[in-house]
Amino acid sequence: MDKYNYEGLIGEGTYGVVSKATAKENGQIVAIKKIKKILVQGQSDDGINFSAIREIKILQELKHHNIVELLDIFAHKSNVNLVFEMMQWDLQEVIEDRSIVLKPADIKSYMKMLLQGIEACHSNWVLHRDLKPNNLLMSLEGELKLADFGLARQYGSPNKMFSPQAVTIFYRAPELLFGAKSYGPSVDIWSVGCIFAELMLRTPYLPGTSEIDQLRKICSALGTPNETNWPGVTCLPNYLRFTEHPPTPFKQLFTAATDEAIDLISKMLLFNPAARISAAEALNHPYFTTGVKPTNPIDLPIPLAKRSNILQQRQQVQLQQQQQDIQNITTTSNNTTGVDSTNNIQVEPQQV
Amino acid sequence: MAANFWESSHCNEWLLDRNKIEESNSKDKSYLTPMELKRLRTHYCFVIQNLGNALKLRQRATSTAIVYFKRFYLKNSFVDCEPRLIAVTCLYLSSKVEECITQAKKCSAKMKELDHTFNYTMNDILECEFFVLEELAFCLIIYHPYKSLPLYLQNSGLDMASIEIIWGVVNDSYRTDVCLMYPPYVVALGCIYLGSYLLKKDIKQWLSELNVDMKEIWEVSKELIDCYEFEKLSSQNPSEPDFLYAKLPIRNKK
Numbered sequence: 001m002d003k004y005n006y007e008g009l010i011g012e013g014t015y016g017v018v019s020k021a022t023a024k025e026n027g028q029i030v031a032i033k034k035i036k037k038i039l040v041q042g043q044s045d046d047g048i049n050f051s052a053i054r055e056i057k058i059l060q061e062l063k064h065h066n067i068v069e070l071l072d073i074f075a076h077k078s079n080v081n082l083v084f085e086m087m088q089w090d091l092q093e094v095i096e097d098r099s100i101v102l103k104p105a106d107i108k109s110y111m112k113m114l115l116q117g118i119e120a121c122h123s124n125w126v127l128h129r130d131l132k133p134n135n136l137l138m139s140l141e142g143e144l145k146l147a148d149f150g151l152a153r154q155y156g157s158p159n160k161m162f163s164p165q166a167v168t169i170f171y172r173a174p175e176l177l178f179g180a181k182s183y184g185p186s187v188d189i190w191s192v193g194c195i196f197a198e199l200m201l202r203t204p205y206l207p208g209t210s211e212i213d214q215l216r217k218i219c220s221a222l223g224t225p226n227e228t229n230w231p232g233v234t235c236l237p238n239y240l241r242f243t244e245h246p247p248t249p250f251k252q253l254f255t256a257a258t259d260e261a262i263d264l265i266s267k268m269l270l271f272n273p274a275a276r277i278s279a280a281e282a283l284n285h286p287y288f289t290t291g292v293k294p295t296n297p298i299d300l301p302i303p304l305a306k307r308s309n310i311l312q313q314r315q316q317v318q319l320q321q322q323q324q325d326i327q328n329i330t331t332t333s334n335n336t337t338g339v340d341s342t343n344n345i346q347v348e349p350q351q352v
Numbered sequence: 353m354a355a356n357f358w359e360s361s362h363c364n365e366w367l368l369d370r371n372k373i374e375e376s377n378s379k380d381k382s383y384l385t386p387m388e389l390k391r392l393r394t395h396y397c398f399v400i401q402n403l404g405n406a407l408k409l410r411q412r413a414t415s416t417a418i419v420y421f422k423r424f425y426l427k428n429s430f431v432d433c434e435p436r437l438i439a440v441t442c443l444y445l446s447s448k449v450e451e452c453i454t455q456a457k458k459c460s461a462k463m464k465e466l467d468h469t470f471n472y473t474m475n476d477i478l479e480c481e482f483f484v485l486e487e488l489a490f491c492l493i494i495y496h497p498y499k500s501l502p503l504y505l506q507n508s509g510l511d512m513a514s515i516e517i518i519w520g521v522v523n524d525s526y527r528t529d530v531c532l533m534y535p536p537y538v539v540a541l542g543c544i545y546l547g548s549y550l551l552k553k554d555i556k557q558w559l560s561e562l563n564v565d566m567k568e569i570w571e572v573s574k575e576l577i578d579c580y581e582f583e584k585l586s587s588q589n590p591s592e593p594d595f596l597y598a599k600l601p602i603r604n605k606k
Contacts, residue, residue, distance in 0.1 A: 057492035
């Protein structure tokens with residue numbers, strides 16, 4: 001607590017509020033997630049929030065530039081506080097911002113970073129289980145990072161039974177909707193497929209209002225699951241028979257998409273979880289190796305409401321960098337010439 | 353094997369050499385001889401195991417708790433941090449991490465059943481929880497030898513019936529410090545090596561064909577043999593842990 005200067009609330013997460021703060025030690029701007037201790041009457045106190053424990057244990061092991069970094073953890077009063085690197089906006093803000101035009105190269109850039117983050121999770125045997133645009137955060141430099149690991153779990157552990165009630169409903173894989181208790185990384189890939197579609201459509205692809213409605217929406221978009229396209233589906237605990245419905249061809253919906261993009265999304269949204277493409281395979285898909293190159297993260301669009309602020313922050317960082325460089329040059333030239341640096345170069349701070 | 357061991361904090365930060373482990377319980381050494389300290393440290397492994405059994409937790413959670421307990425006392429001492437409270441808290445925390453959560457209230461109640469002199473309450477455990485987390489540097493994922501056992505056994509040609517004996521040997525290994533020193537696959541092979549000796553089966557040929565450091569495997573099995581001998585000797589004096597505990601001027605004892 002004493003290590004940070006609080007600068008106000010910036011949001012509310014699933015299990016606590018998030019504040020912006022500056023680390024006194026090095027001036028780094030951070031986001032501090034305070035985990036509320038909820039005491040339900042009549043129930044005994046269960047100590048540190050279970051989701052917080054999950055998030056701590058997983059993020060402590062996962063370090064990747066497309067996964068939000070957990071910098072510090074501290075306790076204050078009876079709350080646990082998780083300190084993250086500061087992120088600036090999320091993908092949902094981008095999708096909903098009508099002033100932004102997403103070019104195919106931008107979408108490719110988001111997809112690449114998203115899949116790299118997911119691949120890091122999966123190769124560490126971690127399922128995210130709650131991928132959605134507002135869990136995909138963007139850094140000042142435009143890097144996309146996965147956040148909110150409160151639902152994440154290690155898989156491959158002996159108790160393979162998971163709760164089917166993970167993942168926000170729009171992005172929920174059909175095997176979860178049918179109540180499968182044993183599932184794998186393919187549930188995250190389904191969510192990635194839905195996000196891919198949403199980036200192209202600029203509106204949620206399968207916005208179900210309930211689990212049944214979600215399944216109905218899936219069927220009307222992708223056809224009806226049956227033993228042919230998904231062996232074993234009829235044996236799932238909550239399997240429901242839907243009337244046979246032909247799928248809507250992707251090409252019809254995503255009119256501007258390239259053949260490679262269509263091929264990739266169709267492999268992400270396969271009914272059979274075992275046939276769905278993996279994150280590593282997806283990264284090697286022709287979509288990423290042909291056509292336009294993914295946009296550099298720094299050139300990705302910024303939501304209008306934050307644009308001037310972000311550009312200003314970037315300028316400041318650049319300025320600091322330049323000053324640092326000049327200082328480095330003067331100290332090195334000092335070392336070689338042995339001349340006192342005080343009246344060598346004066347750095348005038350520029351007005352931003 | 354679950355998760356990527358080679359990139360884990362367990363592999364990169366928590367495999368320690370013997371000198372580092374010798375630094376454990378530094379302050380307690382003013383009150384106990386090295387043998388007495390060893391006796392007491394082993395005793396708390398049994399305490400955690402018994403409590404885990406009483407709470408019907410998975411063995412994995414119990415083993416994780418024992419590793420937490422050992423890691424905790426690398427920098428702390430019994431005189432400063434009451435070992436029974438830390439033992440219970442480690443188990444409570446590991447039940448969350450290993451996704452078989454139990455209640456703090458249950459933990460303190462069961463512990464009281466097993467040890468009538470235990471007067472800590474649920475609140476003491478909850479207060480202690482974050483402190484334990486901090487002392488563990490928030491590194492919570494522990495890798496265990498259990499998962500690789502069936503695969504190794506199948507591959508070594510030992511029959512699957514021997515898994516029970518070897519599984520027991522692996523559980524016993526947590527009372528030694530091998531879990532702090534060697535990666536879980538080395539511990540697994542060390543336990544299999546010892547198990548094959550107990551079962552009078554020769555697997556030397558198989559071991560020699562593996563690309564592993566035989567010296568380490570031999571050291572694991574030696575640690576285990578030492579542990580069994582030490583426990584055989586100390587079992588003649590079952591009340592010794594209570595006596596040793598009483599010798600320690602523990603702060604804030606309840």
